[in-house]
Amino acid sequence: MLALLCSCASMQGPANAFRLTAPEHSDNAMLAQKHAGNNKANPNCVGQNISPTLQWANAPEKTRSFAIVMDDPVGRAGMGASHWVAYGIPATVTALAEGEVSSPSKSVVGGKNTGGTAFYAGPCPPRGDAAHHYVFTLIATELEPDALKPGLTRSELLESLKGHTLRAASLVLRYAH
Numbered sequence: 001m002l003a004l005l006c007s008c009a010s011m012q013g014p015a016n017a018f019r020l021t022a023p024e025h026s027d028n029a030m031l032a033q034k035h036a037g038n039n040k041a042n043p044n045c046v047g048q049n050i051s052p053t054l055q056w057a058n059a060p061e062k063t064r065s066f067a068i069v070m071d072d073p074v075g076r077a078g079m080g081a082s083h084w085v086a087y088g089i090p091a092t093v094t095a096l097a098e099g100e101v102s103s104p105s106k107s108v109v110g111g112k113n114t115g116g117t118a119f120y121a122g123p124c125p126p127r128g129d130a131a132h133h134y135v136f137t138l139i140a141t142e143l144e145p146d147a148l149k150p151g152l153t154r155s156e157l158l159e160s161l162k163g164h165t166l167r168a169a170s171l172v173l174r175y176a177h
Contacts, residue, residue: 019057034047050099089145137169
């Protein structure tokens, strides 16, 4: 658990390591309200649902595509919540701009998050909760970008990636009201 909570330089690894970053945020930083979910049916979704900028570097040599999942391990009262499932990102792509995946995007194949949407769904933790940790995991794969059908859930994606992953990198960002 310490690795999730510490942004210590010694834990970031060598400069040439496969790495996922958010230029406006250090690891374990708080997300701005604009990155929170925007769902009028949920009073905890008080943001604009703008996905943060993500960048990555030093992908393994045989990478053909990337997958990204964003999870809140304590969401849904400890049951966990998958806020974003995306894959089929070509190996030539090394960043997603702010807001690029806040709605269906041509940059990624949309999977299905816990809420049933195929795009980024920002944080909506209950008011009064301690900051939730949102874990962004980038997975380098040997699969061609069009290898998997759209609409896979997180579990289906991970099952489909078995035997095809090369390396993963993660970033933790937090949010609370």
